[in-house]
Structure formats: structure tokens, C-alpha cells
Amino acid sequence: MCWQKAFISGMLKRMKTPETNWEEYRRRLEELDLKAVTDEGSRRAILLVLNLVEELKLENRHLREENQGLREEIERLKGGRGQPPLPPNPLPSGSTTASHSSEKERRQPKPRHKRSKLEQIEVSREEVLRVDPAQLPPDAEFKGYETTVVQDVKIEIDNVRFLKEKYYSRAEGKTYLAPLPAGYQGTYGPGVKALALVFYYASNMSQPKIVDWFAHIGIQLSAGELSQWLSRASEPFQREKAAVYEAGLRSSPWQHLDETGTRVNGQNQQCHIVCNPLYTAYFTTEKKERLSIVDVLRGLRPRTFRFNEQADEWLQQAGLSPALRGCLRSLPPDQDLSEAEVSGWLEQYRPALGQPQRHQILQAGAIAAYQAEVGFPVVRLLLCDDASQFKGVTEQRALCWIHEGRHYKQLEPLLPYHQELLDGFLQRYWGLYGKLLHYRSQPIAVEAGRLAEQFDELFSTVTGYQALDHRIALTQAKKEALLQVLTHPEIPLHNNPAELGARLRVRKRDVSFGPRTPAGKQAWDTFHTLVSTTKKLGVSFYQYVQDRVTGANRVPSLAELIKEKAQALNLGASWDSS
Numbered sequence: 001m002c003w004q005k006a007f008i009s010g011m012l013k014r015m016k017t018p019e020t021n022w023e024e025y026r027r028r029l030e031e032l033d034l035k036a037v038t039d040e041g042s043r044r045a046i047l048l049v050l051n052l053v054e055e056l057k058l059e060n061r062h063l064r065e066e067n068q069g070l071r072e073e074i075e076r077l078k079g080g081r082g083q084p085p086l087p088p089n090p091l092p093s094g095s096t097t098a099s100h101s102s103e104k105e106r107r108q109p110k111p112r113h114k115r116s117k118l119e120q121i122e123v124s125r126e127e128v129l130r131v132d133p134a135q136l137p138p139d140a141e142f143k144g145y146e147t148t149v150v151q152d153v154k155i156e157i158d159n160v161r162f163l164k165e166k167y168y169s170r171a172e173g174k175t176y177l178a179p180l181p182a183g184y185q186g187t188y189g190p191g192v193k194a195l196a197l198v199f200y201y202a203s204n205m206s207q208p209k210i211v212d213w214f215a216h217i218g219i220q221l222s223a224g225e226l227s228q229w230l231s232r233a234s235e236p237f238q239r240e241k242a243a244v245y246e247a248g249l250r251s252s253p254w255q256h257l258d259e260t261g262t263r264v265n266g267q268n269q270q271c272h273i274v275c276n277p278l279y280t281a282y283f284t285t286e287k288k289e290r291l292s293i294v295d296v297l298r299g300l301r302p303r304t305f306r307f308n309e310q311a312d313e314w315l316q317q318a319g320l321s322p323a324l325r326g327c328l329r330s331l332p333p334d335q336d337l338s339e340a341e342v343s344g345w346l347e348q349y350r351p352a353l354g355q356p357q358r359h360q361i362l363q364a365g366a367i368a369a370y371q372a373e374v375g376f377p378v379v380r381l382l383l384c385d386d387a388s389q390f391k392g393v394t395e396q397r398a399l400c401w402i403h404e405g406r407h408y409k410q411l412e413p414l415l416p417y418h419q420e421l422l423d424g425f426l427q428r429y430w431g432l433y434g435k436l437l438h439y440r441s442q443p444i445a446v447e448a449g450r451l452a453e454q455f456d457e458l459f460s461t462v463t464g465y466q467a468l469d470h471r472i473a474l475t476q477a478k479k480e481a482l483l484q485v486l487t488h489p490e491i492p493l494h495n496n497p498a499e500l501g502a503r504l505r506v507r508k509r510d511v512s513f514g515p516r517t518p519a520g521k522q523a524w525d526t527f528h529t530l531v532s533t534t535k536k537l538g539v540s541f542y543q544y545v546q547d548r549v550t551g552a553n554r555v556p557s558l559a560e561l562i563k564e565k566a567q568a569l570n571l572g573a574s575w576d577s578s
Helices: 002-014 022-030 040-077 190-202 207-216 223-232 235-251 290-297 309-317 322-328 339-349 355-371 401-409 416-441 445-458 466-476 496-512 518-537 541-550 558-569 573-577
Strands: 166-169 174-177 254-264 267-276 279-285 381-384 396-399
Touching: 040 416, 040 466, 190 207, 190 223, 190 518, 190 541, 207 223, 223 518, 235 267, 235 279, 235 518, 235 541, 235 558, 254 290, 254 496, 254 518, 267 290, 267 496, 267 518, 279 290, 279 496, 279 518, 290 355, 309 322, 309 355, 339 355, 396 401, 401 416, 401 466, 416 445, 416 466, 496 518, 518 541, 518 558
Parallel strands: 254 381, 381 396
Antiparallel strands: 166 174, 254 267, 267 279
């Protein structure tokens, strides 16, 4: 016991010196056995010092990062470029120090049912290969055929010179000209147009590489023509995107939602990803705020506002004064107002109102109008992360367990004792996650009650590691949102589908940086929606695009496919039974 006190005392003294050797402390602390400390007062003192070490280490890291940022800013102000960001070193095998992934902890073995590749191959033609009779011995007997399937592709140009019949009527003073076939408007046919869309939006090829590829096979395509076509091409597809989104919203009362950045003409904007198992939709807006979330859920239609009891309750929770709330009650509670009408009313009756209060009023009115909407599907539960802009938009909100688990991964304790506490807690965390997964497949009311009790037991744990205990208390406060699955077993426990949708935009952003015009932004959103949705529905995006460009319309409407599959999946069963 004496050596432990002496070690702690010496450690505190040496921490004040510049030549602190953290590796030495780590080695010595591995030898520290708190279970052997029988005196409760000494134990509490040691725990206090250990938590102090963690706080100082975290503060030191933040100060170093801040100092480096200030150095780079000074360098830029002097005309320099600052230090370029360096990628982190690869982690040693088995190390989890800087890894925030929880895949290893939550992975559960599943039986593999690998589908035969031959079953997925559509055979275009059949060719019989014969043995040269000269090579056969006299006693050779025919024993049938041995089948080999080989996949290949045929690339050839199909440049057409159309001779359009032309007639002139003297009586009418009018010329009659034979029209071009569907898809051949302009100087490029449907094959080039469809491939360009697939390469750019589905395969994430850059525009220069697309131009190069076509040049290799003999198609003369300029960069300017390609850029204009890729931006204009979305116009006939926008209506189908809108139909896909509305059908997707109708297919389930719950939706995933996530966000990622997108630069439009050099300006930072936000791409919102809304999805469920049948579709994924993309919407890029200028701001990352609650009003933008409402706009996205309404399909970017013009904003409407309603000031009813729900809006009044929202404003009361936001701290708006009773006098101002009373003034808003003079507006018709059962009538939707336009943004111009609300702004005009505020200018007339509250011209001195501050911008934060105006924003709160607009948020409350927009949410109340959205939840009272009739005719357009309203999302009842949003599955997302715990960002503030998602709160209060829908009746219910479910949080992602994987996202919540990342908060624990980010603790990165310095001391082995604290790392053991964290590892032990995470093992219990993912154990409860696994039980919730099992409950989803076999929901039983009695089991739901037991799981709720286990949640309370787990997140009332006190470990003595202050950072971990604080994180546990924060998770406990999110109980209702994390346990929505007990009421609605059809919703997932994570937001991975939306995060995977965001990854498509990130990959596109890495290759093409960002759209330059509003038309380009709309094209990105439209085709990313169609690329992701066709994949979920099992439709070839290339065949879909070629079908629409040529006007054949043999591929069914994606919205109708969503409607058909939604009836089979019944993604809102718990709402239907309530």
C-alpha cells in the first residue's frame, strides 16, 4: 500500500515537469491492483487521481490540436499554405485504440448461402463446339455435351446517318420532315447517353475519363457537350424521382435519415438521405437545420405554417414569452399559411422581434403544419442520430445503437484499468444489442418488459471511471429513443442504410468534387436516388436508363414496384395493429 501512495505522489510531481514519460506511467499503472486496496478512503483517493490523469491527458490532447490549428492559421495569414493533413499511421494488428468501429463486437455468425454464379448469368447465345473427326480414334462414342458458360461483352460503335424524308406543301406553305426515333435527339444516340449516365452516376467515373473511354471506341464526345448533357439529362427523370419518394414515404411510417456535406459551386451545402428497405432519396439544401429537415420530408415543396396547440407547446418548451405566444394565437389554428404571410404578419405586429425568436416561430409553425398535413405521407418515426436538428420533427424518434456505441469508442482511456472497465461495459452493451436483435425476430410483450429492465440495469452502472460514467448517464437519458424497437419491432436498431446512402454521395464527391450549378445539384440528387433505388429493387440501372432514354418504357415504374413490395413486407405492422 505504501508503494502505491508513493507512486501516485511521485507521478503527480513529475507530471508538472516537461519530460513526462507516459509509457513509464502506463507500465507502472499496469502493476496497480485496486482490488488489493482494502482501505476505502485510499481507494477513492487513487480513483480520483486516475480520473485526474485522464482529464489532463484529454485536455493536453485538445490543447495540442488547438495549438497546431493556430500555428497553421498564423502560417496562412503570413501567406503560407500551412502544414498539409497527414493520414494516421496504420494500427497494429489487434489494436483498437483509435478504431471507432463496433463491427467486431456486434458481429454474429450467420449461415452462408452462396448463390451459384451460373444462376445469375443470362445466356445470350448457344454455340456447339465439335471435335475434329480426324483426332478421334475408331472406337470413340458420342457421350453428349459438357457445358461451359463464358461471360463476354461486345463493344461496337453504331453511328447512323439518317436520311429524313422531306415534303413541302405549296398549298399550306409548310414543310413535313420525318422525325428522328426516340432517344436520338441531338448528335448522340441513346446508347451513348445511357452509358454516360451509368459511368458518371453509378460507376463514379470523372467526366474526363468518360470522354477518354468513348474516344477509345471511336465516339467523338467533347467535355463541354458531356457536361451539358449530364446536367440536362435529369429533367425527364425528376418526375419519376418525385414518384419514387412519395411511394417510399407511403411504404412505411418510419424512415431512416442521415446527412453529409456537398459543395455546390464551391459553397458548403448539406445532402439529406431519406430511405427504407425499398428506396433511397437524396435532397441537397443550403442549410443544416430543422427547417431544412421539414423541407426534405415534404419533398422540397413550398413551405407552409400552422399555429395550433402543437406549435404553441413547442414554443413554450423553447422558452418563448407568454405574451408573444398569446399574440400568435390570433392566427387561424386550422389554416396553413405561406412563408410570405407569416413573415408579413411578423413585420406588422412584431417588427422588433430578434432573429432567433423568428426562427423558433417558423420552426414551430412548419412542424405543426407538416404533422397536420393531409394528402402527402407524413413520417411518424424518424430513425437517425442524436443531432439536434432531428428532434421534434416527427411524432417519434429512434436512435441508432451503433452511433451511440461510437461515443464509447471515442473515450480512448490512457490507463489500463480504465480500458478494462470500458471493455467490460462495451461487452455488456453489445450483449444487450444482440438480445434486442433477437427480440425483433420474435417480439413478445413479456420479453419487451425484461429488456427494458435490463436497459435500466446496464445504464445505471457506476464504474468509477468518470468519463465512462458520464457517457452512461447520457445514454440512459435516451432510453425512449433507443428502445423504440420494443414497440415497433420492424424498425432496425441502427441507421446503417442511410449511412451507406451517404457513402455513395461521399464517393461521388471524392471524384467530382461537387456540382457547379443548381441544375447540376438537382441532377446529382435525381440520379443518386434512382441508382440507389434500382439497386434495392433488383433492377439494372443501365437497363432502366436505356429504357427511359429510348422511350420504350418496358421497365415498370419504380414507384409501382415499391408499392408492390411494400404490401408483401408490411413495414408498418405495429402501427396498423395499434
